[in-house]
Amino acid sequence: MTTELAIHQEHTRTVKTRERLLLLLVGMFLLVNFLGLRLAQPSSTSTDWLHFIVWLICASIGTLLLERNLPARDPLLFPIAMFLSGWGLILIDRLAPPFADRQTVWLAVSVTAMLIVATTPHPLRWLRQYRYVLLLGGILLLLGTIFLGTNPSGSQTAPQLWLGFGAIFFQPSEALKIMLVAFLASYLAESPSFFRASLPAFSTQRKWPSPRIIGPVLLMWGICIIILVWQRDLGTAILFFAVFILLVYVATRSNFILFSGFILIILAGFVAYMAFAVVRLRVDVWINPWPEADSRAFQIVQSLLAFAAGGPFGQGIGQGSPTYIPVVHSDFVFSAIAEEWGLLGVITVIAAIGTFVVRGLQIALQQQQRAFLVLLATGLSLLIATQSLLIMAGVLKLIPLTGVTLPYLSYGGSSLLASFVIVGLLLRLSALENN
Amino acid sequence: MSNELILLLLRIVSGLLLLTILFAIFRILWRDFQHTTRAMDRQKRSYGSLIVMQEIDGAYLLTGEVYPLLPITSLGRSPTNTIPINDTFASSEHALITLRERQWWLEDRNSRNGTLLNGRQVTQPVVITHDDIIGIGHISLRINLSD
Secondary structure (H helix, E strand, O other): OHHHHHHHHHHHHHHHHHHHHHHHHHHHHHHHHHHHHHHHOOOOOOOHHHHHHHHHHHHHHHHHHHHHHOOOOOOOHHHHHHHHHHHHHHHHHHHOHHHHHHHHHHHHHHHHHHHHHHHOOOHHHHHHHOHHHHHHHHHHHHHHHHHHOEOOOOOOOOOOOEEEEOOEEEOHHHHHHHHHHHHHHHHHHHOOHHHHHHOOOOOOOOOOOOHHHHHHHHHHHHHHHHHHHHHOOHHHHHHHHHHHHHHHHHHHOOHHHHHHHHHHHHHHHHHHHHHOHHHHHHHHHHHOOHHHOOOOOHHHHHHHHHHHHHOOOOOOOOOOOHHHOOOOOOOOHHHHHHHHHHHHHHHHHHHHHHHHHHHHHHHHHHOOOOHHHHHHHHHHHHHHHHHHHHHHHHHOOOOOOOOOOOOOOOOOHHHHHHHHHHHHHHHHHHOOOOO | OOHHHHHHHHHHHHHHHHHHHHHHHHHHHHHHHHHHHHHHHHHOOOOEEEEEEEEEOOEEEEEEEEEEOOOEEEEEOOOOOOEEOOOOOOOOOOEEEEEEOOEEEEEEOOOOOOOEEOOEEOOOOEEEOOOOEEEEOOEEEEEEEOO
16 A cells, blocks of 8 residues: 555656656747747837746646646646647747737636636536536527627628627637537447447447437537538538547447448538538649649648748748748648748647647546546547647648648637647546546 | 857757657657556466367377466356367356465366366366366366466
8 A cells, every 4th residue: 555655646746747847848948939039020029028928827827736736637738738839829929929919818818717627626527417508508609600700800701700799709619619529428428339339349240320329420410511501611510520420439439430420521521512612712722722823722832832941940930931821820820830940840749739639548548437538538639639630731731721720829719718628628537536 | 149140049949949848758658658568567467377288099289279367267168258168068158267365266167068177077166276187078278377
């Protein structure tokens, strides 16, 4: 017993030192780059020091409070989130300085939200108990955006994906994705097929999914189609549907689901290609952007040029010209990183996000037979993974571009908030007893 | 020092810091991986093995099959047993080997043709040791304890 206690204490001590060491390294990296930005662009506003100080405060309060409340948490999740979001702050200072103050406020709000999720007594039980309320709330939010949605730029032709409250704009699809993952996790956890599937299979009988499984899948498909048709938000629709297919697959091990989900995506994609100009544009410039490099394909071609200009070590912060890419600060931050930090920066981002996702899936494995927790951790990790893959592959022209944010790095308050709530939930799950 | 030189230095430091962060992340992952594999090795300690033999013309010949000996090892014709025995003389649930209070016990589970230990019929649970030979149908299993 005493050795077990000693091992436990040593474990929590290493969590603390590992987390702080990583945060220290990240802080140094950010400091060097803020300095570089200041030197390369002396005209930049003087408030950007304030952004670094806010980041420092968030990181130190965050690690202190987590240490007090969740001593046995995963040591990598919080530093990676702070690393990418701090880098995001620098990128916005660099690429779109007018938005940087706003993003800094959102960072403080997001870290606070993460700490609330990580320290309140029973967030996981609430998520499970009030799942129908969550689902209803999510659908109401979606309906609200369809009828009352606006765009922060005030444009009437741009996608109306935001809900505005005075000066604050919020994108409900970001909240919706967490709500729906939590709903689906608790719904599938109660389906008996989950436990049956987790037994070693002696019988080779084919498992056809029951209506209990097919029902929510069709519901999700419907929701995604609504998002696609009414809002022209291709990225969110694909993200939702892909994550839910994967989650149902994890819960039931049914290859049929994976296969039919793939068919449904192809079908929906084909119909969307026929029906919507925006989808046709994305697919056309994905197949061959070069004939239209200065018109319809301008954005993606500039992104590819940014990757080429970056080379192995990049141009250095403030010394490249990523601002040639339209809306570089939200969808195309990855190209900006490629241009100014080069292959090294790109690899670091991919490694950081990959590590985050792997740790999330490991947390799912630790939950053993508690089906809801397994599925919740899996779903949240898959959200981050799918979203990152969609946009990173999109700006590299590996797949048609879908306009989703790169988690933690892109400009976007609601996206940052949702991503930090995901960190909070995963930290919470990683620190559960009896692992 | 000129501005360009400082910027170059900052770029180098920034790149080195990125490498350090990558290294730190991978070191943590590697340490955790080692920790997990060591913990799994400890759990997966081996107890011993059962060596399958066949008696032909009064001599035991190895068939080449070796099964791990587990704290609960069931033997029989049904494929759900820890050691499935493909022999028409074996019952579907034929015999059971268990580890109780640091002793290995063999019991017959009311099989039709009975279980032999070193050539003698097993009627009630008996303690078995290293090099004992269990007979089920035409098949014999020699017990090999590791410690």
